[in-house]
Amino acid sequence: MKILGEDQKKSLVYNGIDMMDAGYFIYRAEGDEEILYANKALIELYECDGIEDFMELTKGSFMGMVYSEDLDRVKDSIKQQISTGKKIDKVIYxxxxxxxxxxxIEDFGALYTDPDEGLLFGVTIFPGTSELVKPDIDDKIKEKLKNESEDATITIKNHFTGLNVEDKVVLSSISASYNSIHVIDIEEDRYKEIRATELLHNYVGSEGIVSEMFPKIMSIACSSDYLDDMMKFVDMSTLQDRLADTNFIDIDFLGVIKGWTKASFFVTKRNEHNRAVKVLFVTKTLDI
Incomplete structure (x- = not known):
């Protein structure tokens, strides 16, 4: 058997890693978490043109690889797993x-000590789906999700106040069919909550600016495969045109927590030019 030299071994390893379909990278486990190596599959996953492009996008740091809203959770998860003595951590983000x-993506990281570079993480990542996120939700969030129907009812009661009797009867009769109901004033770019789970209520509040709320909630609630279509569906700049000849439009999408979900717009008021000015935005879990 031919005994390979150290340089030949390294060349074989790196060539093999660059041929992998999975992304692979190495970064420092301490300090600024500097990225030391990234293979071709990882660079392609980030849709970059090369290593220089990738390093510019991520600022050469693991912290720059993770979506900003997931960063604290990811770092806490890695620290927790390492502190328990695990040699390999798993995190989804x-x-x-x-x-x-x-x-x-699904991330498997191995902590090791290199004699020259010190403490490093070698990480393999695989493209994933939003369904992978579920096991990574902490126990408190899981408990809230279990009690979601009860939480939603509490929120509904709070937001029925101030409505006339007729409106209360109508909203009460339809609310049980939907996970969330929001009244939207298209021209004012404002929304008001009628029904929502506690999680949704805490995240976007009972009222606010529509054009700020939708991107915020869709980025965490919608599967990445359906995000582009959902952002087009909730685009306020085109909604009146899409509702010109109908009082109802809907779309099905894969949600992160609830799975398959139907989102709909119902026209509740039109102006003198027959343009929709107020709508209900509702979501409903589908039994698939």
Whole structure:
């Protein structure tokens, strides 16, 4: 058997890693978490043109690879797993590519000490789906999700106040069929909550600016494969045109927590030019 020299071994290993379909990278486990190596599959996953492009996008740091809203959770998860003595940590998070696409990935990191570089993480990542995120939700969130129907009812009661009797009867009769109901004033770019789970209520509040709320909630609630279509569906700048000849439009999408979900707009008021000015935005879990 031919005995390979150290340089030959390294060359074989790196060539093999670059041929992998899975992404692989190495970064420092301490300090600024500097990225030392990234293979071709990882660079392609981030839709970059090369290693220089990738390093510019991520600022050369693991912290720059993780979608900003997931960063604290990811760092806490890694620290917790390492502190328990695990040699390999597993964490699921979102990334944002150069082309602004949001993707879910599954990350397996091995902590080791290199004699020259010190403490390092060697990480293999695989493209995932939003369904992978579920096991990574902490126990408190899981408990809230179990009690979601009860939480939603509490929120509904709070937001029925101030409505006339007729409106209360109508909203009460339809609310049980939907996970969430929001009244939207298209021209004012404002929304008011009628029904929502406690999680949704705490995240976006009972009222606010529609054009700020939808991107915020869709980025965490919608599977990456359906995010582009959902952002087009909730685009306020085109909604009146899409509702010009109908009082109802809907779309099905894969949600992160609830799975398959139907989102709908119902026209509740039109102006003198027959343009929709107020709508209900509702979501409903589908039994698939």
């Amino acid at each position: 979102r990334i944002k590519t150069k082309n602004k696409k949001i993707k879910y």
